[in-house]
Each structure stands twice: as structure tokens, then as C-alpha cells.
Amino acid sequence: MKEFSVLEFKSDVIIVVGHFGCGKTNVSVNLAEYLSKDNKTYLIDYDNVNPYFRSADSRDYLSGLGVTVISSDFANTNVDIPSVSPLVYTALTAAQNKGKVIFDVGGDMTGAISLGYLHDKLKELHPEVLYVFSAYRPLTDTPEKAYQILKEIEASCGFSVTALVNNSNTGAATDLSDIEETDGYAKKLSEISAIPLLFTSYMTEKAPDIDGEVLKIKNRTKILF
Amino acid sequence: MAKVLIKGNEAVAEAAIRSGCRYYFGYPITPQTEIAEYMAKKMPTVGGLCLQAESEVAAINMVYGASASGVRVMTSSSSPGISLKSEGVSYIVGCDLPCVILNVQRGGPGLGGIQPSQSDYYQATKALGHGDMQLFVLAPSSVQEMAQLTADAFGIADKYRMPVLLLADGALGQMMEPVDFDALKFTPEPEKPWAVNGHGGKRKKNIITSLFLKPEELEANVLERDKKYKEVDANEVRYENYLCDDADIIIVSFGITARISKAAVNEARKQGVKAGLLRPITLSPFPSEILNKLADNASAFLSVELNMGQMVNDVKLATECKKPVYFYGRTGGSLMSSDDVLDEIKKISGGLK
Numbered sequence: 114m115k116e117f118s119v120l121e122f123k124s125d126v127i128i129v130v131g132h133f134g135c136g137k138t139n140v141s142v143n144l145a146e147y148l149s150k151d152n153k154t155y156l157i158d159y160d161n162v163n164p165y166f167r168s169a170d171s172r173d174y175l176s177g178l179g180v181t182v183i184s185s186d187f188a189n190t191n192v193d194i195p196s197v198s199p200l201v202y203t204a205l206t207a208a209q210n211k212g213k214v215i216f217d218v219g220g221d222m223t224g225a226i227s228l229g230y231l232h233d234k235l236k237e238l239h240p241e242v243l244y245v246f247s248a249y250r251p252l253t254d255t256p257e258k259a260y261q262i263l264k265e266i267e268a269s270c271g272f273s274v275t276a277l278v279n280n281s282n283t284g285a286a287t288d289l290s291d292i293e294e295t296d297g298y299a300k301k302l303s304e305i306s307a308i309p310l311l312f313t314s315y316m317t318e319k320a321p322d323i324d325g326e327v328l329k330i331k332n333r334t335k336i337l338f
Numbered sequence: 339m340a341k342v343l344i345k346g347n348e349a350v351a352e353a354a355i356r357s358g359c360r361y362y363f364g365y366p367i368t369p370q371t372e373i374a375e376y377m378a379k380k381m382p383t384v385g386g387l388c389l390q391a392e393s394e395v396a397a398i399n400m401v402y403g404a405s406a407s408g409v410r411v412m413t414s415s416s417s418p419g420i421s422l423k424s425e426g427v428s429y430i431v432g433c434d435l436p437c438v439i440l441n442v443q444r445g446g447p448g449l450g451g452i453q454p455s456q457s458d459y460y461q462a463t464k465a466l467g468h469g470d471m472q473l474f475v476l477a478p479s480s481v482q483e484m485a486q487l488t489a490d491a492f493g494i495a496d497k498y499r500m501p502v503l504l505l506a507d508g509a510l511g512q513m514m515e516p517v518d519f520d521a522l523k524f525t526p527e528p529e530k531p532w533a534v535n536g537h538g539g540k541r542k543k544n545i546i547t548s549l550f551l552k553p554e555e556l557e558a559n560v561l562e563r564d565k566k567y568k569e570v571d572a573n574e575v576r577y578e579n580y581l582c583d584d585a586d587i588i589i590v591s592f593g594i595t596a597r598i599s600k601a602a603v604n605e606a607r608k609q610g611v612k613a614g615l616l617r618p619i620t621l622s623p624f625p626s627e628i629l630n631k632l633a634d635n636a637s638a639f640l641s642v643e644l645n646m647g648q649m650v651n652d653v654k655l656a657t658e659c660k661k662p663v664y665f666y667g668r669t670g671g672s673l674m675s676s677d678d679v680l681d682e683i684k685k686i687s688g689g690l691k
Contacts, residue, residue: 134345134514164368164452165512191451191671193368223374227497249516250342251352252379276362283343283516291341338597338673 117312117326119147124241125292127209128228128272131245132253132262133163133220136280140314141247143330149178153212158184160216161195161227162219162321168335171223176286197230202232205231208238216240220260222269232271243311244274248281250296263306277303277309285332291323298326345515346510347372347414350440351380351441352519352634353488354412358388358527359438363400363409365393365419368452369508370442373414394419398426398439405435406546408533410492414440416448416508417458420466425503428467433550434563436495437486439473440504442511443644445520445671448491453671454508455643461504470560472567473647474502474574474623477592481515484524487619493525494574498566500530505621507644509594509673558634575627576619581607582632585614587686589679590629590653591642599642602679611687621649626656633657638686643667662686 129141138160145156156175157169169184176182183204185196208214217223228235245267246259253259267273281295292315303310312326320327344352350375354362362377377388377511391397397413404411420441430437442460445451461473467646474494478484485504488558491502512657550556580600582588587606591599596617617630618625635637638661641650650665657663666682 125432133372134343134348165508191445193452196362203555223375248342249340249341249548251348252376254342283341284514286516337513338594 117328126240128239130215134245142333148213155214156315160219168217222265225266227271228270245278248298279313296323351376353485357492359410362388363397367419386478394422401560404422407529412438424467431471434499439489443507451671459648482502556665571623577625578617586612599674629656633660639663
């Protein structure tokens with residue numbers, strides 16, 4: 114087991130996709146925190162599917178770290194319509210000048226489809242496309258089901274996934290063994306998809322004892338009450 | 339799938355499928371669309387049908403037809419969509435048909451907003467439809483309970499041949515909690531000899547209708563149904579009694595606000611105020627008897643709701659106003675904090691001294 118470093122990212126643009134509710138937003142917010150230490154970082158809330166829990170919830174916190182959060186003007190309002198902020202282009206221009214840009218994309222193929230709008234522009238930047246998964250989500254409770262959703266997302270957005278992120282957790286109740294038990298699942302998904310596993314996230318105090326890289330993350334999900 | 343991390347909406351969908359529900363008819367509306375999403379993915383894998391109807395009105399009438407044919411069926415929506423379903427719900431009641439309806443409440447009136455609310459309490463418990471009618475209304479308070487009460491709802495609906503409404507809210511629908519599906523208890527589907535599913539010339543034909551040509555026949559039908567409601571009142575009341583027995587101030591709160599209120603009760607106890615929480619799990623039938631009993635020893639009641647004060651009137655009726663009944667609420671999609679509730683407890687407790 115070795116700690117993953119965000120310095121390992123080869124691209125300045127990181128696109129985070131995955132099944133609905135797998136933890137894309139929390140992974141994205143944490144990656145933005147790590148990247149912001151050495152880089153001008155932009156986090157793009159590109160979720161046009163779920164209006165409830167989104168990167169824009171962390172705007173105040175991330176602004177304090179110097180991260181620019183870009184989201185739909187309608188995020189966290191009662192206007193429940195999908196829209197993309199024109200500021201996304203500003204961030205992409207910045208990426209060409211060595212800034213770091215993270216796209217927190219909506220869940221499943223439905224959420225990924227809006228990436229098509231930026232496809233040609235993004236392609237030039239050779240983005241890293243991370244597929245986040247959780248073995249504890251009911252519709253991805255086997256590697257085969259997670260692979261099926263991965264293929265649907267690729268078909269919908271026109272990008273190939275470049276790396277996998279194991280974000281298996283059961284919320285605040287997660288213990289080390291819950292994470293370690295999913296390592297076999299993660300390796301199987303990597304095998305059937307022929308896509309490398311980049312890291313396994315953990316919110317526990319200690320790192321899981323697994324063969325591969327791990328990344329400590331914090332729970333940045335909006336607290337409702 | 340022993341332990342999963344799941345949204346309230348998804349938990350309802352999964353529990354419904356495990357309860358033997360093979361027909362889902364709905365129309366998308368935030369904050370409950372995950373149910374249709376989940377059903378669309380899962381129903382085909384279990385030989386079921388998930389159909390997006392052309393409107394909420396169409397969806398509830400598909401439920402009407404499917405239920406008449408004797409299958410377990412459900413629909414779901416959020417506040418404005420539930421209003422649209424009310425005509426169909428009344429017909430289903432008039433035909434004594436079982437079904438499960440989920441309302442993931444959002445702010446209103448009108449199009450309102452998409453954030454959580456409990457402002458459809460009156461609609462759910464008094465009149466989701468015309469005529470002398472009642473629904474059985476269950477109010478879950480956690481994601482695990484969203485799943486268990488869904489399973490219970492199918493059993494209750496079949497037992498009494500009446501629609502069961504699950505009254506949730508945007509917070510419960512959207513938040514994720516671990517759920518143990520293996521711990522759920524299910525009620526097997528009974529025989530339905532009344533179903534209109536083809537007599538094949540082998541039995542007398544069944545007729546399901548809410549139309550009665552003679553007033554005395556309709557009256558007899560309504561009286562017969564009223565006996566059922568009395569039986570429900572006598573046998574099916576459910577509530578959680580949290581530290582009420584020695585409490586001075588009893589909070590009455592359901593669903594998501596009961597979670598917030600429970601934290602306030604714990605803090606009040608730490609600060610020396612004897613507070614308790616009576617959480618109705620069935621809103622209809624309402625836990626009137628226990629509230630009336632508690633009113634003999636408690637000093638005051640506080641109804642905490644995400645609306646402008648609706649259940650508070652049922653608390654007043656239940657306690658026959660033996661003790662003062664106060665109200666605290668937020669509306670429009672805003673949630674209160676446990677500190678807000680604690681402040682209200684202290685205000686009442688200060689006034690009592």
C-alpha cells in the first residue's frame with residue numbers, strides 16, 4: 114500500500130464520472146483540495162442530473178483554499194433545469210496555461226451525456242477520465258454491473274475511461290474491513306475492463322491494508338441537518 | 339447485497355421490488371425521480387414493468403387498472419404531482435383497491451420549490467381526493483425505515499384493500515444511509531379472489547366500480563368501508579415513544595423533523611429539561627390515544643413540522659387541549675436545526691416555571 118499523489122496526474126484536466134451516488138462529488142472536492150496546494154485549480158460542477166448534493170455546496174470552503182468553483186447559475190435554487198455556465202470555457206483556457214481543472218460530472222450515462230457538448234475542446238487537452246465506483250451501491254454491487262455502467266458512460270460522453278477509483282464506503286459507518294473487502298472487486302473490475310486502478314479512497318483514520326495506492330479523503334458532503 | 343449505501347428514494351424502489359411489486363407507473367418530478375430511474379433499470383431484470391406515463395393522471399389510472407387485476411403496484415411523485423393524482427386515488431378508494439403511493443414532499447403551494455417540506459400533511463391525512471375517504475398514511479424517518487415501511491405498506495394495502503400513502507420528503511428521499519435489506523420483513527401477497535383477471539367461464543364475474551346507481555347502495559358501501567377504517571384505527575396505530583413517560587415537554591414530530599427533534603430532546607435532557615419525543619409512524623390512523631394519555635402527566639406539547647402548523651391541530655384534538663399545544667415550523671424548503679428546536683423547548687420550559 115502506498116499513498117497516491119495528485120502529482121501523478123499526467124493531464125491538467127480530470128474528468129470524474131461514475132454511477133449515480135458513488136461519491137464522484139466527494140472525490141472531486143477532495144482532489145481539488147489536494148491540487149490547490151500547488152496549482153491554480155478550477156472545480157467545475159458539471160452535474161445536470163441531481164440538484165441536491167453537488168460540488169457547488171462546497172463553494173465557500175473551496176474558495177478559501179483558492180479553488181474557483183464554477184457551476185450553473187441555477188445550482189442550489191428552485192430552478193430545476195440543466196444548464197452549463199459559460200465560465201467553463203474560462204477554466205479550459207486556464208488549463209492550457211497549466212491550471213488544473215476538475216469536472217464533477219452527473220451520474221450514469223444521463224449525467225455524462227452533457228460532456229458531449231465540450232467533446233472537441235476537451236479532446237485536445239487529453240483529459241484523465243476517472244471512473245469512480247462503490248461496491249456498496251445496489252446497482253453496482255458486482256464488478257460486472259459496474260463495468261456495464263462504465264461502458265454506457267463511455268458511449269454517452271465519447272471519452273474512454275483512463276483510470277478507476279475505488280470509493281467503496283457505507284458513509285460514516287465505514288470501517289477498514291469494509292474497504293479492504295472490496296479490493297478483490299476492484300481488481301476484478303480492473304481486469305475485465307483492462308483499465309488500471311488509480312487509487313482506493315479511505316475516510317477511516319488508518320489506511321486500508323491493500324496492495325495498491327490509497328488516498329485519504331474527507332467527507333465534504335453537505336450536512337442537511 | 340447485505341449492506342448497501344442507498345438513497346431513500348432508491349430504498350423505496352428496492353424494497354417495493356422485494357415486496358413483490360412488479361408494476362411501477364410514474365412521471366418524473368424532483369425530488370423523487372430516482373425511483374423511476376431505479377425501477378427502469380431493475381424492473382426488466384425481474385420480469386416487471388416500469389412505465390413512464392404521459393402524466394401523473396395517467397400513471398395513477400394505470401395503477402387503478404393494474405391493482406384491479408390483482409397485482410402489487412405502486413406509483414410515486416412529489417407534491418404537485420400528487421395533487422394531480424387525487425382524482426384517481428379517490429376512484430381507487432371507491433373500488434376498495436390496494437396500492438402504494440409515495441409522496442416525496444417538496445415546498446408548495448403551486449410549483450413551489452424542490453427542497454424538502456411536510457406541507458402536504460393535511461392533503462395526505464384529510465383529503466387526497468373527494469368523497470368520504472381515508473388513506474393509510476405512513477411516515478418514515480430514516481432510509482432503513484423508508485425500506486421497511488414500503489414493505490409494510492404492501493401488506494397493509496392488501497390486508498385492508500386500501501391505498502397506503504408513504505409520506506416522505508426531499509431530505510429523506512435524497513439522503514444516503516446504510517441499509518440492511520436482509521433485515522426487512524415482508525408480508526406475503528394474499529389470494530385476491532376479487533380481481534378482474536379473466537374468469538375463464540369458471541367463476542362468477544367480478545365487477546370493480548366506484549359508481550352506484552342508487553343512493554342507498556352508495557350509503558351502504560360507504561358505511562361498510564367506514565367499518566374498515568374503524569378497524570384500522572383500533573389495530574394499526576404505530577408510534578415511537580422516546581423518553582415521553584416522565585417528560586414535562588413532549589415534542590410531537592414525524593419524518594425528518596423527528597430526527598432533528600430527537601437531537602434537541604437529548605440536549606434538553608442534558609441541560610436539565612425533561613423533554614420527550616412522540617413520533618407518529620402512522621399519521622392516519624393518528625396516535626391519539628397515547629397522546630391523550632401523555633397529556634395527563636406532561637405540562638406542554640410542541641408540534642415540530644416543516645409547514646405552517648398542520649399536525650398541531652391533530653395534537654390538540656388528541657389531547658383534548660388538556661395541556662397547551664405549541665407549534666414550531668419552517669417552510670418553503672428550509673430545515674430547522676436541533677438548536678432551533680431546543681430554543682423552543684427552553685422558551686416553553688421558561689414559561690412553565
